[in-house]
Amino acid sequence: MEFLNMDVTNDPYYNTELLNHINKQLNIKFKLGRVYFNGQYPGREGAFHTDDDNPKNHTVIIYTNKVYSWGWGGFTEFIDPKSGDHKVVAPVLYRAVFFPANILHKAYAFTQQDCPMRTSLNFKLEGE
Secondary structure: OOOEEEEOOOOHHHHHHHHHHHHHHHOOOOEEEEEEEEEEOOOOOOOOEOOOOOOOOEEEEEEOOOOOOHHHEOOEEEEOOOOOOEEEEOOOOOOEEEEEOOOEEEEOOEOOOOOOOEEEEEEEEEOO
16 A cells, blocks of 8 residues: 655644534533544555554545546545444535544545545544
């Protein structure tokens, strides 16, 4: 798996303004572990993984592609460890997904070489 990555953890817009907005929307107070952009070219598939083993920690993915077509794929797939159920989320612009960091998930690249890079903004949040 190869992703392009740009860490913005030290940027006040992300570590203060957007973090405060996320906490307000979720009505909870998370601390920021890390925030970064991921870029994924077509054909560079992710692998199933968890972000953290601590059940208090969570992840927020915000999809940032300005252009998206349903035929491109690029979904994030989640697997419930207890039931084995699968859920997929399409990377529609500004859609946010909030989930426990210990949930198994995978980012799929866009399917065709002429598709743009799939991008997302990822917040790793630490619970109390």
